[in-house]
Amino acid sequence: MLQFQQFKKSYAGHLALEIDKMTIDPGIYWLKGTNGSGKSTLLKAIAGLLSFEGQISLNPGIDLKKQSVAYRKVVNFAEAEPIFPEFLTGQEMIRMFVTAKEASPGQEQYYLESMQMQHYIGLPISTYSSGMLKKLSLLLAFIGQPKLILLDEPLITIDSDSLQVLYSWIVEKYQNDGTSFLLASHQALEHKILSKAQVFWVENRTLKAIV
Numbered sequence: 001m002l003q004f005q006q007f008k009k010s011y012a013g014h015l016a017l018e019i020d021k022m023t024i025d026p027g028i029y030w031l032k033g034t035n036g037s038g039k040s041t042l043l044k045a046i047a048g049l050l051s052f053e054g055q056i057s058l059n060p061g062i063d064l065k066k067q068s069v070a071y072r073k074v075v076n077f078a079e080a081e082p083i084f085p086e087f088l089t090g091q092e093m094i095r096m097f098v099t100a101k102e103a104s105p106g107q108e109q110y111y112l113e114s115m116q117m118q119h120y121i122g123l124p125i126s127t128y129s130s131g132m133l134k135k136l137s138l139l140l141a142f143i144g145q146p147k148l149i150l151l152d153e154p155l156i157t158i159d160s161d162s163l164q165v166l167y168s169w170i171v172e173k174y175q176n177d178g179t180s181f182l183l184a185s186h187q188a189l190e191h192k193i194l195s196k197a198q199v200f201w202v203e204n205r206t207l208k209a210i211v
């Protein structure tokens with residue numbers, strides 16, 4: 001599903017993360033690691049938000065650098081602490097993502113309703129609480145037909161009912177569409193399927209599968 005070749009990310013000349021060669025099969029993965037180990041760096045690099053050395057590609061042969069538009073259409077990302085333009089409404093953000101990701105019209109309705117976001121989605125983002133903003137960013141990560149969804153600390157700030165809805169979105173998307181997930185979380189995934197997700201550990205500036 002996802003391939004790394006001679007991947008290296010440095011900040012101001014200091015190596016943060018290196019993956020010489022690795023293939024990740026389709027699935028749901030739980031990305032763990034101590035603070036500062038490189039989880040967000042990895043997710044942002046895979047999302048195409050950071051410059052790096054080497055190659056990241058998605059099967060079949062969609063290279064992040066060479067086919068950047070095609071790649072970004074099918075790799076979605078929700079940041080740990082999302083920042084969106086405050087003068088836009090959630091609805092306007094959704095409209096932008098629907099266009100960029102070539103989503104089917106009305107796809108967002110299911111997500112808006114199940115997460116009970118309809119009452120605020122037409123308001124400017126400046127009026128949102130951190131949980132309301134987090135739910136918007138999670139919804140945006142499900143827009144389109146992603147092959148891979150990257151969620152950085154998806155469990156923080158949302159209430160327990162919303163958490164159960166998010167778990168169901170992830171499991172449904174994987175089971176119905178075969179979408180893979182990389183979930184970076186310090187909190188346990190308390191769900192009967194997700195708790196069995198294969199673990200990847202980021203340590204010593206690299207990525208290791210825990211078998």
Ligand SMILES: Nc1ncnc2c1ncn2[C@@H]1O[C@H](COP(=O)(O)OP(=O)(O)OP(=O)(O)O)[C@@H](O)[C@H]1O
Pocket residue numbers: 011012016033034035036037038039040041042
């Ligand atoms: N913009 C940046 N400039 C310089 N160094 C950075 C930058 N972003 C991250 N780093 C460094 O890269 C390393 C990995 O950081 P990263 O944010 O990826 O860790 P993390 O595993 O997501 O941490 P946490 O669990 O605390 O969120 C850290 O040493 C951090 O100081």
